[in-house]
Amino acid sequence: MVEAPARCPVCHSNEMVPVYHSGTKTSLSSLCQILPGAKIVSYCSECGHLAGTGVVDTDQFYETDYRILLDDDEEDQVYEIRGDEIISRTDHQMAVLHGKAGLAANIRVLDYGCAKAAMARRITRGVPGIDMHLFDVSHMYETFWDKFVAREKQAVHRTPEAWDGRFDLVTSFFAFEHIPDPKASIAHVARLLKPGGLFHMIVPDVTGNAADFIVIDHVNHFTRSSVARLMTDSGFGEIDIDTTSYRGALIVTGRKTGTPPSAPVNDAEKAEVLAQARELAQFWSTAADRIRASEPEENGSGGSAIYGSGFYGAFIHANLKRPEAVACFLDKSPWQQGKSLFDTPIMAPADLPGNVDTVYAGLNPAIAHQVMNSQPWAGREGLRVVYLQDSAE
Ligand SMILES: [Zn+2]
Secondary structure (H helix, E strand, C coil): CCCCCCCCCCCCCCCEEEEEECCCCEEECCCCCEEECCCEEEEECCCCCEEECCCCCHHHHHHHHCCCCCCCCCCCCEEEEECCEEEEHHHHHHHHHHHHCCCCCCCEEEEECCCCCHHHHHHHHHCCCCEEEEEECCCCCHHHHCCCCCHHHEEECCCCHHHCCCEEEEEEECCHHHCCCHHHHHHHHHHHEEEEEEEEEEEECHHHCCHHHHCCCCCEECCHHHHHHHHHHCCEEEEEEECCCCCCEEEEEEEECCCCCCCCCCHHHHHHHHHHHHHHHHHHHHHHHHHHHCCCCCCCCCCEEEECCCHHHHHHHHHCCCHHHEEEEECCCCCCCCCEECCEEEECHHHCCCCCCEEEECCCHHHHHHHHHCCCCCCCCCCEEEECCCCCC
């Protein structure tokens, strides 16, 4: 039996208000794995954080099961497609990092929760001479790390004492949403930095990224107010929270200044978080019903396709009464095409089979209508597009 989070992982308050319960026995992970446990989200009325239930055995999951992008060296994710140009996640993260931190040769950097270290590698390529170090909670990425960072600059589970006070910059890309005790981890980051050192972190922004709300491996759904609280409680100052430079994410920077904790967040900001959380809960509670209600009849249908082989696409597949009617997933990412998800092939959108009569838009609702309307087969006779949510316009 999964219990709602009873204590806020950011500020340790017990004033938690339940806002969402999936009512399911299993939940999807951010890597589209089906894992045991319901997803429950609670709102912290002290700091405005949204805390979620997590995977059953966290240590084991990250040691062996969280296998992100382990297929090859250059595998990446799509951040955005502009015309025919694909902007990868690491390229965009690099551009953002350049704008926030003074990257220079010889500065000592640690990538905290680096996984395969694709981003650390991108940084070392972009800034030759930078002194890169790596930290994560799994040994399974070491063969990737060994290709560009010496063993003495790698740490798994614990960092050596000699690393305390050593770093000019600590980066963390999409790691803190997974960490059950973010308060301990941010204190760890503060300890590793030199006085005046910079911490640069990117985490999902649940208000622009509905998937973040229900994936079982994201135990933290940070808000502006909760991430500010996390940082100030560990002695960070000069905190900047950028909600616009990375779609669906918060870019947070702060300097280790030893500044005392700041005043509590204002009630209006927290009320807005609670209202948004309730909207997300409503969205996910009705999305599954909406998919099933739109399912074509068993006879007389040419089959269906799901556009998007990421989380939203997986969610649709997992909630169909007859998932076997799905002929394929469609995905514009060259790293996804040719693979499969739930034993169903992933193909380029242009290759949509002619007999398919239903396409489910398995995309972030914020962009789904725009993406579907720009497809070469948009408006094809007899083709129906099913959305998780009506267009906002
Ligand atoms: Zn809190």
